[in-house]
Amino acid sequence: MAVSHNMFGFQRLLVQLISVVLLLGMSNFGAAAMPVVDSVRIGDYPEKTRFVMEFDKPVKFNVFTLGSPYRVVIELPEVAWRIKPETVPKGKRITGYRFGLFKPGQSRVVIDLKSPIKVSKSFTLPPNSKRGHRLVLDISEISSARFSALQKRRPEKRSIETKVSPEVRAPVLPLKKPKKRRKSERRLIVLDPGHGGIDPGARGRRGTLEKKLVLAQAKELRRQLLATGRYRVVMTRSRDIFVRLRERIAIAQRAGGDLFISLHADSIGNRHVRGGSVYTLSERASDKEAEALARRENKSDIIAGVDLNDQSKTVAKILIDLRQRLTKNDSVAFAKTLVAQLSKKTRMLRRKHRFAGFAVLKGPEIPSVLIEMGYLSNLHDERLLRRASHRRKIAGAIVQAIDRYFSRQQALRQP
Ligand SMILES: [Zn+2]
Structure with a gap:
C-alpha cells in the first residue's frame, strides 16, 4: 500500500518534471538568458518626447535615425517581448512603432515619426523600488535641413549582437550554375x-x-x-x-x-x-x-x-x-x-x-x-x-x- 502510494507520488513528480522540461523546450532557444522587455511608455512634453523601455536585466543598445520616412531605430541584443503589439501607444511626435527580431542575435525597435527629429539624449537607468532596468530616449523636433546634415555625420554603427544558435541561420550554399x-x-x-x-x-x-x-x-x-x-x-x-x-x-x-x-x-x-x-x-x-x-x-x-x-x-x-x-x-x-x-x-x-x-x-x-x-x-x-x-x-x-x-x-x- 505504502509502496504504491509512493509510486503514485513519484509518478506525479515525474509528470511535473516532464512538463517543466517541455515548457522550457517550447520557449525560445536560450530564452532563459535573454533580457525581457516588460513595458514601453511614451511621454509627450512641449519640447521633447520621452520613450522608455523597461527590461528585467541591463542591456546594451545602439540608436540611430533614418530619413524618408523619418524613423528612429533602436538596436538591441536578442530580447524576449512581454508586451503586446496592440498595446503600443502613440504620441505627439510618434505615429507608431514596431518591435521584433531583425536578424539572429539582434532585436530592433523601429519608431515612426511625424517629422524630422533628433535623439537629444539616450541613456540607461538602474532599477529602483518601482521600476526595472530602463532604456530612455529623448527626441525633439529639428528642421529637415538639420536632419540631413546630421545624417551625413552619422558615425559607423556599432552592432549589437548576441550569440546565435546555429539552426536559426539561413542556409548558406555555394553559388552554382543551373545544373542538368x-x-x-x-x-x-x-x-x-x-x-x-x-x-x-x-x-x-x-x-x-x-x-x-x-x-x-x-x-x-x-x-x-x-x-x-x-x-x-x-x-x-x-x-x-x-x-x-x-x-x-x-x-x-x-x-x-x-x-x-x-x-x-x-x-x-x-x-x-x-x-x-x-x-x-x-x-x-x-x-x-x-x-x-x-x-x-x-x-x-x-x-x-x-x-x-x-x-x-x-x-x-x-x-x-x-x-x-x-x-x-x-x-x-x-x-x-x-x-x-x-x-x-x-x-x-x-x-x-x-x-x-x-x-x-x-x-x-x-x-x-x-x-x-x-x-x-x-x-x-x-x-x-x-x-x-x-x-x-x-x-x-x-x-x-x-x-x-x-x-x-x-x-x-x-x-
Ligand atoms: Zn504580406
Missing part, C-alpha cells in the same frame, strides 16, 4: 513565409498577425511536400525573424530552387472583400489593387528599419531583365495551375491571377509566385486562416498544383 537534372533527383521547392520578426505584415480584425499565420501555413506545406517523397524544401525563414526581400531571393538562388512560393495574407480597407489570389511578377500591374498590394509588400525593408540609402536601389526599383522574361512563362503556367487547384478548396477573388511588381518575385532564374491566402481584414477569412484544418486543405491544393506543374513541364520537354 537527373531524372531521379527530387525538385527543390523554396517556401517564403512573408514578413517576420520586426515586420508583422497585415493585422487581422481579431489581431491575427500575417507573419505568424503564413509561417504556420509554410510549415504545413513543407510537411506535406516532404511526405510525398518527391520534393526537397528550403524555407526563407522557419521562425519569427525578419528576412530582407533580396535575402529571400538569395536564399532561393543559393539553394538552386526549382520553384519559389511566397505566402501572404493581406488586409485592405473594404472589410467585405474576401478570397485568395495568386500573383506573378510583371512590369505593369494587372490592376490598381494589385499595384497597391505590391507597394505594401515591397515596404518590408522600410518597416524593419533598413537603410535603403546604403545600397543601390534595386529592391525599391522593379526592372525586369531578359532572364526574368524567360522564367515568366513558367511562373504564369504555375500560377494558373495553382488557381485551378486552390479554387477547388477555398474561396478565391473574382480575378484570381493578377500581376504586379513584387520585389520578392524577382529571382531571375526561378519560377516564382506569391499567394495571398485571403484577407485578414475580413472576419470570415481571418477565422478560416486561423484554423489548422483549413491550412491543411490549402497546403494540399498547393501540393497538387506543384505535382501537375512539374509533370506538365516534363511532358513539354520530352522529345
Whole structure:
C-alpha cells in the first residue's frame, strides 16, 4: 500500500518534471538568458518626447535615425517581448512603432515619426523600488535641413549582437550554375513565409498577425511536400525573424530552387472583400489593387528599419531583365495551375491571377509566385486562416498544383 502510494507520488513528480522540461523546450532557444522587455511608455512634453523601455536585466543598445520616412531605430541584443503589439501607444511626435527580431542575435525597435527629429539624449537607468532596468530616449523636433546634415555625420554603427544558435541561420550554399537534372533527383521547392520578426505584415480584425499565420501555413506545406517523397524544401525563414526581400531571393538562388512560393495574407480597407489570389511578377500591374498590394509588400525593408540609402536601389526599383522574361512563362503556367487547384478548396477573388511588381518575385532564374491566402481584414477569412484544418486543405491544393506543374513541364520537354 505504502509502496504504491509512493509510486503514485513519484509518478506525479515525474509528470511535473516532464512538463517543466517541455515548457522550457517550447520557449525560445536560450530564452532563459535573454533580457525581457516588460513595458514601453511614451511621454509627450512641449519640447521633447520621452520613450522608455523597461527590461528585467541591463542591456546594451545602439540608436540611430533614418530619413524618408523619418524613423528612429533602436538596436538591441536578442530580447524576449512581454508586451503586446496592440498595446503600443502613440504620441505627439510618434505615429507608431514596431518591435521584433531583425536578424539572429539582434532585436530592433523601429519608431515612426511625424517629422524630422533628433535623439537629444539616450541613456540607461538602474532599477529602483518601482521600476526595472530602463532604456530612455529623448527626441525633439529639428528642421529637415538639420536632419540631413546630421545624417551625413552619422558615425559607423556599432552592432549589437548576441550569440546565435546555429539552426536559426539561413542556409548558406555555394553559388552554382543551373545544373542538368537527373531524372531521379527530387525538385527543390523554396517556401517564403512573408514578413517576420520586426515586420508583422497585415493585422487581422481579431489581431491575427500575417507573419505568424503564413509561417504556420509554410510549415504545413513543407510537411506535406516532404511526405510525398518527391520534393526537397528550403524555407526563407522557419521562425519569427525578419528576412530582407533580396535575402529571400538569395536564399532561393543559393539553394538552386526549382520553384519559389511566397505566402501572404493581406488586409485592405473594404472589410467585405474576401478570397485568395495568386500573383506573378510583371512590369505593369494587372490592376490598381494589385499595384497597391505590391507597394505594401515591397515596404518590408522600410518597416524593419533598413537603410535603403546604403545600397543601390534595386529592391525599391522593379526592372525586369531578359532572364526574368524567360522564367515568366513558367511562373504564369504555375500560377494558373495553382488557381485551378486552390479554387477547388477555398474561396478565391473574382480575378484570381493578377500581376504586379513584387520585389520578392524577382529571382531571375526561378519560377516564382506569391499567394495571398485571403484577407485578414475580413472576419470570415481571418477565422478560416486561423484554423489548422483549413491550412491543411490549402497546403494540399498547393501540393497538387506543384505535382501537375512539374509533370506538365516534363511532358513539354520530352522529345
Ligand atoms: Zn504580406
